[in-house]
Amino acid sequence: MLRVWLILLALAGLASAQVQVRISGWGGTDIAIVNGLLKEVVQPKLDRKGIRVVYQPIEGDYTQWLFNALSAGTAPDLFYVDIFWSESLFASGRVEPLDGYFSKQELAEFLPNLIQAFTYKGKVYGIPKDFNTLALQFNKDLFDEAGVRYPNQQDTWETFEAKLQQVQSKLKDVAGLCVVADFARFGAFAFATGWKPFDAKGHTVLDENFRRAFEWYTGLPRRGAARFAQDLGEGWTGGCFGGEKAATAIEGAWIAGFLRDKAPNMRYSTTFLPLDPVTKRRGNFIYTVSWSMNAASRNKPAAAKVLKALTSPEAQQWVLERGLAIPSRRALANNPYFQRPGKEPELNRVVFQGSGPQGGNVYPFKFLAYGGDWMRPINDALLAVMTGQKGVDQALRDAQAALDRLTGRR
Numbered sequence: 001m002l003r004v005w006l007i008l009l010a011l012a013g014l015a016s017a018q019v020q021v022r023i024s025g026w027g028g029t030d031i032a033i034v035n036g037l038l039k040e041v042v043q044p045k046l047d048r049k050g051i052r053v054v055y056q057p058i059e060g061d062y063t064q065w066l067f068n069a070l071s072a073g074t075a076p077d078l079f080y081v082d083i084f085w086s087e088s089l090f091a092s093g094r095v096e097p098l099d100g101y102f103s104k105q106e107l108a109e110f111l112p113n114l115i116q117a118f119t120y121k122g123k124v125y126g127i128p129k130d131f132n133t134l135a136l137q138f139n140k141d142l143f144d145e146a147g148v149r150y151p152n153q154q155d156t157w158e159t160f161e162a163k164l165q166q167v168q169s170k171l172k173d174v175a176g177l178c179v180v181a182d183f184a185r186f187g188a189f190a191f192a193t194g195w196k197p198f199d200a201k202g203h204t205v206l207d208e209n210f211r212r213a214f215e216w217y218t219g220l221p222r223r224g225a226a227r228f229a230q231d232l233g234e235g236w237t238g239g240c241f242g243g244e245k246a247a248t249a250i251e252g253a254w255i256a257g258f259l260r261d262k263a264p265n266m267r268y269s270t271t272f273l274p275l276d277p278v279t280k281r282r283g284n285f286i287y288t289v290s291w292s293m294n295a296a297s298r299n300k301p302a303a304a305k306v307l308k309a310l311t312s313p314e315a316q317q318w319v320l321e322r323g324l325a326i327p328s329r330r331a332l333a334n335n336p337y338f339q340r341p342g343k344e345p346e347l348n349r350v351v352f353q354g355s356g357p358q359g360g361n362v363y364p365f366k367f368l369a370y371g372g373d374w375m376r377p378i379n380d381a382l383l384a385v386m387t388g389q390k391g392v393d394q395a396l397r398d399a400q401a402a403l404d405r406l407t408g409r410r
Helices: 002-017 030-047 062-072 083-090 112-117 140-146 157-170 183-192 208-218 237-242 255-262 300-310 313-321 330-334 343-353 372-386 392-407
Strands: 019-024 051-055 078-082 127-132 135-139 175-179 226-228 246-251 268-271 283-293 361-364
Touching: 019 300, 030 051, 030 300, 030 313, 051 300, 062 078, 062 083, 078 083, 078 300, 083 283, 112 127, 112 283, 112 361, 135 140, 135 343, 140 157, 140 246, 157 175, 157 226, 157 246, 175 237, 183 208, 183 283, 183 361, 183 372, 208 372, 208 392, 237 246, 237 255, 255 343, 268 343, 283 300, 313 330, 330 343, 372 392
Parallel strands: 019 051, 019 078, 175 226, 175 246, 283 361
Antiparallel strands: 078 283, 127 283, 135 246, 135 268
C-alpha cells in the first residue's frame, strides 16, 4: 500500500512540475484540426520536456478578442496573428520578437517571403504556420463543352481573356469568369505590372501601371469575358465556380474544401494566374497566419518549444497530408503529396509554387498599419466602374485623393 502511495505522489509531483503553455486561435472548423495536431504530433514531442499545451479556441471576433486580451493582460502565451492586421499589433510592443529563440538557420528553413511578411523593423515577430496564394481554377467540362482550350501557365491577360470570351459566347448562362470589386483579387494583376502599393515615403501612387491593370480588370464584363459576381448572386469567385455559373475562379487552396462539398464530381484543374503581356510577369498575394508569442508571457522558453513543435516538419506534414493547409517550410516544396494524381494535390502544388519565382511579383496581404482602410478607396473605385456609376478617370481620381488623405501625401 505504501508503495502505491509513493507512486501516486511521484506522479502528482510530475504533473505539478509540468509547465502549462496556453495557445489560442480561432474557432469553427479550426478546432478539430488543432486538437488533432496537438494529440497526434505536438503533445507527444512535449511530454518528455515537461510541457503541457492548453488550447483555448476563440469563437466570434478573434481579432477584437486578442487586442482586448493583450491590453488586459489575460492573453495566452501563443496566439494566431493574421498578416492583414499584423503590423498594428507588432507596433504595439505586446508581441515578443522571436530572433532570440530561433537561429538564422532555423528561420531560413521557412519560405523567405513568409518570414519577411512577419518581419517588422528588422525583427521577426511570427513563425508562419501555413499560407495561401491565388491560383486559377477552371472547369474542364465547361471548356470541353465550349470547345475551348484550357487555360495554361503561358497565358497572358490577352490570351486568357480570349478563352473566357469564347466560353461565355458559346455557353448559355455561364460566365467566363466572375469578377469581384475587391483588391484581394484585383491586386495580383496590379502587382504583375510592377506597381507597388507603397513608395519609399509610404505613399500610394496609382500610376500608369496600376491604371493599365485596372482598365483591363474592370473591362472584362464589358468585353464579354466575365460577369460581375453580384449579378450572379454570389460574393466570391469560388461561389460562381462551384455553382457552375462561371468556368473559372481565382482563389487559393481554401476552395478545395468548398468544392468537395458543393461540387464533389466537378472535373477541375488549376494553373497559375495569367501573365501581364507587357512585363511578361504575373503577380500574387501571400495570405498567411503566424504563431506569435505574448511579450508578457511568464513561460517564454517553454512557449518557444511549443511554437517550434507547432511549426515542425512533422506538424506541417500532418496538416498537408490531410489537405488542410499549405506548408510554410521550404523542404516540403518537393513533398510527394504534391506529386500525387488528382485535382487537390495539383491545386495545392500550384498554390505553393505561387509564393516563389513562378508567382512573379508577390506581396504579403498587408498594408502597413492601415489594414482595410487602405483597400477601401480602391475597392470603391472597382465597384463604381464595374457598376457603371463612374468612368475610369473619375474613379481613379477619387481613389487617389482618398489614399492621399490616408497616407499624408500632398
